[in-house]
Amino acid sequence: MKKLKRILGLVVFIPLGIILIVLAVANRQVVTLALNPFRPDDAVLAVSAPFFIFLLIAVIAGMIIGSFVTWWNQGKYRRKARVEAREATKWRAEHEAVAKRNAPAQPGTQIASR
DSSP states (O other): OHHHHHHHHHHHHHHHHHHHHHHHHHTOSEEEEEOOSSOTTOSTTEEEEEHHHHHHHHHHHHHHHHHHHHHHHTHHHHHHHHHHHHHHHHHHHHHHHHHHHTOOOOTTOOOOOO
């Protein structure tokens, strides 16, 4: 399973890396990202950088946002796993207590009559 996961990762990430490198090489021209929609020529709210920088920032931001959303959506399953782990611990302790109470007497000891 570990080997399959590694191979699948290589099959996905190597082509993705190649595509990102090709995009970076093909989009080296400097562009300006204007953050002021009312005055796009305003230099205070504008960032100039090669276009591939904006592409890489968008990909990284998408990965971070997607990871956070996935983590957030799986919260109910993590909560359920914590509750079930607590229940399993409680049942295990109860089982051990019952097993200790019902354990056969050691040889050579007397069983007290009730």
